[in-house]
């Protein structure tokens with residue numbers, strides 16, 4: 001699989017899963033636009049690591065929860081490159097609380113960054129993919145379909161992304177744009193290690209049929225496949241990357 005000469009925007013790609021996706025696409029030859037909001041140094045380190053792979057990179061600071069900032073991202077891409085081949089809607093935030101405690105502020109914050117941004121970025125990206133086709137992949141989680149503790153509003157925003165994916169996949173098919181989502185179970189990021197260490201989340205590795213927790217590269221590899229021409233006939237799907245967790249909920253850790 002080669003992404004030589006392609007241009008990809010990965011939202012929230014300075015750290016975690018977004019960084020792994022950016023590096024994986026870059027290792028296959030794609031030029032990468034790194035987006036971040038708060039952690040500039042991480043984003044610039046990711047950009048240096050991408051450049052070391054021999055491709056071009058651009059770092060854009062923007063809060064994707066703000067529609068005006070999304071327009072700024074795409075104005076920059078339009079003026080500097082004039083096209084886009086791949087959009088990865090990865091950036092996410094959220095307020096962790098039970099659904100009965102979700103207020104308007106928590107709802108708007110989470111939905112704006114996670115769901116509205118995915119829609120607005122996809123609409124803008126489709127314009128820059130006009131006449132050349134493209135790939136749009138969003139990142140979801142098992143919380144879109146399973147009720148996880150204190151995950152309510154984030155899970156709801158992920159369910160919205162998965163629904164948006166299906167509608168976009170149909171409407172953008174005539175433009176040769178493939179739209180899909182990758183949904184992961186708990187992924188072993190720095191943040192998650194902290195929660196496990198503090199005893200706030202259980203290490204689910206032993207209960208995963210595949211024998212270990214999902215790592216960012218597992219998600220990135222599936223995203224890269226969906227960006228390839230080999231995945232041309234996969235449209236509007238949510239591909240689960242969870243080592244089998246969701247089909248074996250009653251596995252007892254050995």
Ligand SMILES: NC(=O)c1ccc[n+]([C@@H]2O[C@H](COP(=O)([O-])OP(=O)(O)OC[C@H]3O[C@@H](n4cnc5c(N)ncnc54)[C@H](OP(=O)(O)O)[C@@H]3O)[C@@H](O)[C@H]2O)c1
Nearest residue numbers: 012016017036037038039063064090091092141184186187
């Ligand atoms: N970790 C998991 O267990 C897990 C499981 C399933 C799905 N996912 C999904 O995978 C994706 C990445 O998760 P992660 O664990 O890698 O998250 P993370 O480590 O918390 O990183 C989040 C990324 O999103 C960026 N971001 C947050 N708010 C933003 C905003 N308003 N505008 C622009 N960028 C923003 C952050 O930028 P800064 O660096 O500037 O803060 C950061 O790069 C998310 O969609 C998440 O829901 C994660």
